[in-house]
Amino acid sequence: MPDMNGDTASDPNPETAGHRLSAGLTIGGRVVVRYRLEEGSDASATDFVGELIARNDDFLIVDTRTERVKLIRADVIAAKDVPPPASRAGRPHERVSADDLEKLMAKGWEPVERGGLGDWILRAAAGFTGRANSVLPVGDASLPLDKAIDFCERWYAERDLPTIFQVHGEPGFDVTSVPVGDALLERGYLAGGGRDDWDRVLVMTGASAAVPPLTIESAPVVADAALSPEWLLAFGEQRPIVPGATEAVLTGSDGQLFLSIRDEESGRIVALARMAIHVGWAGIFGVWVHPEHRRRGLATTLVSAIAMVARENAMPAIYLQVSADNAPGVDFWRSLGFDVHHEYTYLVQPSA
Ligand SMILES: CC(C)(COP(=O)(O)OP(=O)(O)OC[C@H]1O[C@@H](n2cnc3c(N)ncnc32)[C@H](O)[C@@H]1OP(=O)(O)O)[C@@H](O)C(=O)NCCC(=O)NCCS
Incomplete structure (x- = not known):
């Protein structure tokens, strides 16, 4: 598992400390940067919170709520990715x-x-x-x-x-x-x-703590950080794959896990899901169960396993996307406590 809290080891050399501390930050992500202030300032340090726009060997550029700031890397005391801010009350x-x-x-x-x-x-x-x-x-x-x-x-x-x-x-x-x-x-x-x-595609969210835990009866789940040819083959049974592009998308996030359940007799993968790993959030993609193995709790087991990883790694929130016309899919997510957060539509150019 990647480092989930973004903390990095302290560097005794003050010249390079800011480099090491800010090396793993995600461009475009929300970050908090503890920054050394000039001598003579009222405080010795301050925190900047905002979107990381760019970084190079010398500077970090962060868009805070009020201004764009350019931070000298050598003066960065600590830095880490943080989840998106709260925009309203709730979990x-x-x-x-x-x-x-x-x-x-x-x-x-x-x-x-x-x-x-x-x-x-x-x-x-x-x-x-x-x-x-x-x-x-x-x-x-x-x-x-x-x-x-x-x-x-x-x-x-x-x-x-x-x-x-x-x-x-x-x-x-x-x-x-x-x-x-x-x-x-x-x-x-x-x-x-x-x-x-x-x-219409529904964006549903839920609390990792609210997903039912794995039980002694749950089928064994394998969670792999690497994309295996077999997982990809099973994924291809549910949707057309584009060689090269599909692998790049599936493995393109900062962190992801490929989960699968095998049929005991044939040894074939009969249920799979992909988990995307973010600071404070888990994303679920591509949950699929072979038609002959449905309604036996396999998809529930996959989501329970994802929620367990999420809980253990300080990810209280989970998101997923499901087409509104997939009634069984929507029912499935509701059965696990997920609810609609918002929705989107694809607007397609007329000549396409
Ligand atoms: C949706 C899907 C993943 C469910 O897999 P599954 O292993 O059959 O699901 P589970 O057995 O864990 O079902 C758990 C609960 O979800 C609900 N549910 C699952 N399938 C359902 C269906 N076809 N109709 C209504 N409710 C359903 C039920 O409440 C079910 O509990 P129950 O069987 O005790 O009534 C599976 O049908 C599938 O692969 N569909 C195609 C791909 C897809 O739609 N993926 C999800 C959208 S992202």
Whole structure:
């Protein structure tokens, strides 16, 4: 398991301490940096909390709530990744904002190529999954809306991919109420692009502490940090894989585990899931059980195993995404205590 709290060993050499302490931080993630102040200041140190924009050998650039700060690495006393902030009251899986959760989830399913336009994230992975091949229009695009959409259309055309936007809102939201959604519909973009499973996708969250624990009857689960050919083959039974891109996406997060359950007789993998590891959060992807082995508690066992890893590693909150048209899937997640946090739709360019 990767280091879950981001702490790094202390370095006795003050010249290099700031380097070591900030080496593992995630660009685009939320960080807290304890920073040495100049002599003569009222305090000896202060904390900066915000999004890590960039880092090089000499500096860290952090966007705090009020300003962009440039921190000299040699003056960094301690630094670590922290979970997204609370935007409302509730437990960790309830109080995160939809925007922050979307940005976090994008790190759980990294594309092969990640572009940026202001705060917007442009993702491409040779067409493997909507999430890894769509624009995440969160925050400020740094251009007027129409120009920003033009930019995205050119970016995808250069890659021979259709332009797809992943637009989110409250459960049941009206796409025209989101400015980018409204502008895309005006251009003829189609919600779902003709695919029922893309029309509405539910983002569900739950508490790792609320998931039922593994029991003595639970089938044995293997959790592997590496992606095995056998796991990939079983994953390919549920959705088309794109050789190269699929492996890159599945292994592209800062940390992930590949879980599987085998049939005792045949020895074949009959149930699998992928867990993405974040600071304070676990993400669940690709839960699948072979049709002949369903309703025997195998998927529950996988999620129980993920929740156990989450609890042991200070990850109180879990997220997942499930198509609203997958009624059995939604029922399954509800049976384990998960609830809808927000939802999104894919808006697909008309010519695609
Ligand atoms: C959804 C899925 C993973 C469930 O796997 P499973 O091993 O059959 O699930 P479990 O046996 O652990 O079910 C636990 C509970 O979930 C609910 N549930 C599971 N399948 C259900 C279904 N088809 N209809 C209604 N409820 C269902 C039930 O409450 C069930 O408890 P019960 O059997 O005591 O009634 C499986 O059907 C599957 O692989 N589907 C295709 C892929 C998919 O939809 N993945 C999930 C979306 S991300």
